[in-house]
Amino acid sequence: KMRVAILISGRGSNMVALLEAARDPAYPAEIVLVLSNRPDAAGLARAAEAGIPTRIIDHTAFPDRASFDAALDAELRAASVELVCLAGFMRILTPEFVAGWAGRMINIHPSLLPLFKGTHTHRQALEAGVRLHGCTVHFVVPELDAGPIVAQAAIPVRQDDDPDSLADRVIVQERRLYPAVLALVAGGRARLEGERVVITEQAPEGVLFS
Ligand code: GAR
Numbered sequence: 001k002m003r004v005a006i007l008i009s010g011r012g013s014n015m016v017a018l019l020e021a022a023r024d025p026a027y028p029a030e031i032v033l034v035l036s037n038r039p040d041a042a043g044l045a046r047a048a049e050a051g052i053p054t055r056i057i058d059h060t061a062f063p064d065r066a067s068f069d070a071a072l073d074a075e076l077r078a079a080s081v082e083l084v085c086l087a088g089f090m091r092i093l094t095p096e097f098v099a100g101w102a103g104r105m106i107n108i109h110p111s112l113l114p115l116f117k118g119t120h121t122h123r124q125a126l127e128a129g130v131r132l133h134g135c136t137v138h139f140v141v142p143e144l145d146a147g148p149i150v151a152q153a154a155i156p157v158r159q160d161d162d163p164d165s166l167a168d169r170v171i172v173q174e175r176r177l178y179p180a181v182l183a184l185v186a187g188g189r190a191r192l193e194g195e196r197v198v199i200t201e202q203a204p205e206g207v208l209f210s
Contacts, residue, residue, distance in 0.1 A: 001030040002186040005081040007072075007089040008036050012043015013171060014087035014108055014178050019050050021179035029186035033079045035072070037091050053079075059091060069097035076101075083186060086140065087178065095142035103192035105140040106185060108178050110170050112136060112152055117145035122163035122170065131157050133166060135174045137181040139192045148197045150190050153177045 004022075006015045015034060022031045034047035037059045047054050055075055062068035068091075076084065086107040098105070111121040113136040115128070125133045134154035141147040153173035157166065184190035189201040 001028060003032045003080055003082045004029045004085060004182065004186065005033040005035055005076055005079065005083075006031060006047075006085045006087050008034060008041050008043040008087050009038050009090040010041050010043065010088050012041065012046055012088065014174055015043050016046055016050075017175035017179050018085060018087065018182055019047065019052060021183070027183060027186075029083070029182050033076070033081060035075060037068070037072075037089070043088075065092070065094050066096070069094045073097055073100060083182075084140075085178070085182060092144060093140070093142075098140055098142045101140070103139060106137055106150065106181065107140050107145075107147070108174055109136050109138065109145050110167070110174065112154060113138060113145055113149060120163070122166040125157065125166065126161065126163060133157050133170065135170050135177055137177060139197065148192060148195055150185065150197050150199070151177060151181045 006018055008015050019031055021027055022029055031052055033055065034052050035055045035057060036044050037057055039056050039058055044054050057068065057071050057075060059068045062071065082104065084101055084105040111125060112132065112134045116124040132154050134152055136149055136152045138147040138149045153176065155169050155173060184199065184201055190197060190199045
């Protein structure tokens, strides 16, 4: 099994979905560490309840991004982590850190990238008037929310949607998509070759793969 760390900053509902999937003996990934940059992240308690080792690396205790990222990198390597999943991790990572995990770090983002990078993605989608919205899992590259796409899931936008109602329906898809994608990546069935994602597995129904 591939040794995986999940990085969170908050609620951790994607993290819980990954932990639940990984309880299946046939799942190709083992979650060996949950790490938060925020001491108050609610997800930490949920990881601990599941018996997963947790660490806090409080970014406010570091003078700059480089020193925070160095501490993060040291924790991951100390736990012999092979693959990193960002799951609501709200810190921009330095190019040096990202380079050290090239092809071995994935992120989930609440929009159909390359649309609506950054924050407030549901509000951005409503303002743009799109009729399809959703979520994306991509390999992480130094540029924010710009990495090669592994998979996406889409939902229709309704006339009466507001950012909260959209978020509620997108997060359901996120919790479905992320475990499916982690299985592909950890199982070697989706991998980064240069700037392209090579996938050697048919997508589950309703999940749109690049
Ligand atoms: C999720 O919607 C995730 O896609 C988003 O934060 C939320 C975290 O929820 N991530 C980003 O916006 C990353 N830039 P969770 O903590 O319940 O998984």
